[in-house]
Amino acid sequence: MNFKNMETTIKKTVGETRLKLTKISGSEAVVKCLLAEGVDLAYGYPGGAIMPIYDELYKYQDKLHHVLTRHEQGATHAAQGFARVTGKTGIVFATSGPGATNLVTGIADAQIDSTPLVCITGQVSSHLLGSDAFQETDIIGISTPVTKWNYQITKASEIPEIMAKAFYIAKSGRPGPVLIDITKDAQFGEVDFKYKKCEKIRSYRAIPKLDIEKVKAAAELINSAKKPFIVFGQGIIIGQAEAEFKAFIEKTNIPSASTALGLSALATKHPLNVGMVGMHGNYAPNVLTNQCDLLIAIGMRFDDRVTGNLETYAKQAKVIHFEIDPAEIDKNVKTDVAVLGNVKESLTEIMPFVNKMQHAAWLQEFTKLYQKECEVVINDQLNPTKEGLTMGEVINKINQETNGEAVIVSDVGQHQMFACRYANFIKTRSSITSGGLGTMGFALPAAIGAKMGAPEREVVAIIGDGGYQMTIQELGTILQTEVPVKIVVLNNSFLGMVRQWQELFFDRRYASTVMKNPDFVKIAEGYGIKANRVSKRENLANAVKTMVASKEAYFLEVVIEKEDNIFPMIPTGESVSDIRLS
Amino acid sequence: MEEKQNFTVSVYTENNVGILNRLSAIFLKRHINIESMTVSKSEIDHVHRFTFVVIVSETSIKKVVGQLEKQIEVIKAFYHKDDEVIYQETAMFKISTKFMYDEHIQNKFKFRRAHIVTITERYFVIEASGLKEDIDRMYDKLKPYGLLQFVRSGRIAITRPKMAISELLQENI
Ligand SMILES: Cc1ncc(C[n+]2csc(CCOP(=O)(O)OP(=O)(O)O)c2C)c(N)n1
């Protein structure tokens, strides 16, 4: 009797237990775990220590599509873009040594921006661990401070349980990246494959239990406030609480401002959306942070780019913090009432306790300051009088041509802040940017991942001439996968954001911020991507239109006024209310 | 500036490889020096207990404990001030036997909790337990005799307030 027949016989006789007798390789088990978790897309780059897994990826390619990026960092950002647009966990593969270390930037980015990733790295065989073997790197040690969890698998038998834990930890509670390092012998080893999803880990409480007394205490403060003000973050998006949030603010009529990562959780044009807070946020919400009598923080963590000088941040106000992560409470700003829990649940629970309110005069103050910002800054961006193109007008054209339906993936620098400030978001999960880490090079690969995650949506990457060249090799991924992303490079021939600081705080000493750039159009064309360059205002509208109309990937370089600045601005260490308009 | 003081941090964890790295990374991230550290099993089967001593402000230790506790394999972390713990350290001194019958030296370690644990032809070993200050005092006294070796353990501490680990584990199952 051959093995196959034996298997069917056993199947007939003992039914379920047949599974227990099916030994498969560790590497096949890895792929089966992913399939069991519903994964059908992964990013990565092969190499010696992960070849057994790639061999299985080859066999399972009908079920699980692997995208070969051009650098492992690109794989992490692509997985982040995918995760941010879908809410699912992004998957990354890399080999040991340099493959693994190349993941570090993306993992750190995912950790600080709470993005769920499962990264799987190959490792040298367990008997070689610690011997400085070829391409051995202590990736567990290196990644520990930047992962939510990590683990080294040295036996095939560990794979199902550890992979289940990895998925549970990455996605549950406050999401984050998990790295699983698998030795080559564990990939070759055999395992009785049986997969059970993880639903609990005794030492880990994903979501703190909501305390209804806190909800009531918060409602009391909200009901008695004269000038309440909300700052909301990505927690709303991660917690899928957009509808609950909208209902809550519409009942209480509280002016609400977004952090950079909270953008698109509430439509930009919603009458209660008063813009973005922070270093390059809008004027009104920053100034009025220091005049409100109640600050309600929802799913945000008081990053220093949001608060400016903590000594002078909202000192006059009582503070309510809706948060899922207990470690964030009182970390930067002392709260009066902390409502721990899942924000969707908290906002649902608080509804019956809050009164309907108007706050008309208070809202009027936001409008007044917005008008001031328009006069000094915005009008000049949108209808410039100077000859050179402004970043604001380019973003505005993209709004018009995409009807605000696009996913805007921005890189890091001036163009990022212009994208955050001027993009008109209608739908949630429409803004993807590297906030906490500020990783130049994020946008191109993240846009690839976002487009793959949401193929029905227009995805436009907004990138600076500097950051573009940090992951420009991912054009190769576009060439190979034909993913139809739109790439806009706002070229000011400078590392603009740093130059702006040099202009304002270092007497215009432009140390290493001048860029001599290549012919970006030719480069894109070299990768088989349609490309265009525009430098005149009269050609901008058509150029954007053509790009948006393209069914394929498209590259548009926009030559921007060289020494333009992004305002308003809160200089580092200053108070939010000392925000400068020029 | 808020005053810095000793804090005993007790961290109950699963017994897995790499946890020490994860915990120490949190102190490192905040540039906090670890004064002493001890790892042992705890009163609960398969649960490990780390005991750290750090000198920081209370505001700072609260945040550190929050971040320690956030680690997946940490069951619970606590911090206590010195008056909330019963604690001690153990030290061993290796001294040349030629000083063994020196009257002075005998007086020096004649305090309640020091005794000789080994005597050989060449050296003898004194073990002492007590507060850090007791050990420090003894160190200063014995140093002139030329210590062949000296070692001191990290602080071990029992807290006066309850640390409800079993209940917590029960809840989470
Ligand atoms: C990897 C990385 N290195 C350095 C920086 C510091 N940095 C922040 S913005 C910036 C300039 C970005 O220039 P560019 O991409 O041209 O965008 P611009 O500001 O000109 O719009 C630099 C160097 C960073 N954020 N990330």
Ligand SMILES: [Mg+2]
């Ligand atoms: Mg630039």
